[in-house]
Every structure is written in structure tokens, then in C-alpha cells.
Amino acid sequence: MEKTFNTLAGAVARATGRPWAFALCVALVVIWAVSGPFFGYSETWQLVINTSTTIITFLMVFLIQNTQNRDGAAIQAKLDEIILSGQGENDFIGIEHLTEAEVEAFRTLCANAKKAGGNRQQKSVRKSSRKPAND
Structure with missing residues (x-):
């Protein structure tokens, strides 16, 4: 089920990110607006656009x-692999799990370190500022 959802989510995200998808949405809104006089700008006419956009937005968020x-x-x-394969400090791997302050x-x-001419701070200083993530 997860693979199916990922495939569907990826396909929908790619399709809705295209210019033609935006143009289609604009066209639908224009058609809805132009149809207002034919429906007497009724509550049902308004409800159609409100319900449609709400449902689409709700599903698109997920x-x-x-x-x-x-x-x-x-x-x-990928960044972790670059750090591991290069001369980067391994202390930076997994920092996305730390708090914002950390x-x-x-x-x-x-x-x-950049202001100091690119020299790296001592590892002991870095490690003392890092606390284990609470996952």
C-alpha cells in the first residue's frame, strides 16, 4: 500500500506542478465565474466552488x-554520504534530528570557523554543544 501511495503521490505532485494544470484550474474558475448569472449566483453555485477547492486542497496537502x-x-x-566520503566532519551527520537551538x-x-579563515573548531567544542536527539 505504501509503494502504491508513493507512486500515486509522486505522479499527482508532478502533474499538478505543471503549467497546464495551473491553466486548467484558472479555466475552471473562469467557467465557474462566468456561469454565475445563469445560476443566479445562488448558494448552490457558490457551494460548488467552495466544496471543490476545499476537497482538492485537503487532499493535496497530504x-x-x-x-x-x-x-x-x-x-x-545524500548529504550524509557526501560527509562520510569527503573531508567533512562526521559530527554533522544526523543533525536534522536535533532541536532548533542545537x-x-x-x-x-x-x-x-568561516570568520577565522576556514579553520575548524576543535571537535571537543562541537561535541559539547551537541546533545543526543530525543527520538
Whole structure:
């Protein structure tokens, strides 16, 4: 079921991100607006657009979140591989699981190292600023 959902979510995300999908939505809204006089701008006429957009938005939130989660996880895995294979500090692997304050401490250390001419801070300083993630 998960693979089917991922496939569907990816396909829908790709399709809805295309210019023709936006143009189709604009056309539907224009058709709805132009049809107003024929329906006397009734409550039912208004309810059609309100219900349609609400349902579409509700479903799209889950599909977009799914694709964002997968993309984010893939990017993190790629970055971890780059760090492991290069000269980067392994201390940075998995920092996405830290709190915002802990990540900000890492960013500050990096900024300070850059100001110091690219020299890295001592590992003991970095490790003392890092606390284990509470997962």
C-alpha cells in the first residue's frame, strides 16, 4: 500500500506542478465565474466552488507533504554520504534530528570557523554543544 501511495503521490505532485494544470484550474474558475448569472449566483453555485477547492486542497496537502518528506529524507541521505566520503566532519551527520537551538549552535560554530579563515573548531567544542536527539 505504501509503494502504491508513493507512486500515486509522486505522479499527482508532478502533474499538478505543471503549467497546464495551473491553466486548467484558472479555466475552471473562469467557467465557474462566468456561469454565475445563469445560476443566479445562488448558494448552490457558490457551494460548488467552495466544496471543490476545499476537497482538492485537503487532499493535496497530504500528497505534497508525502513528496516533501521523501525528498527531504533523500537529500539528508545524500548529504550524509557526501560527509562520510569527503573531508567533512562526521559530527554533522544526523543533525536534522536535533532541536532548533542545537542546530543553531552548529550554524554558529560554522560561521565562527568561516570568520577565522576556514579553520575548524576543535571537535571537543562541537561535541559539547551537541546533545543526543530525543527520538
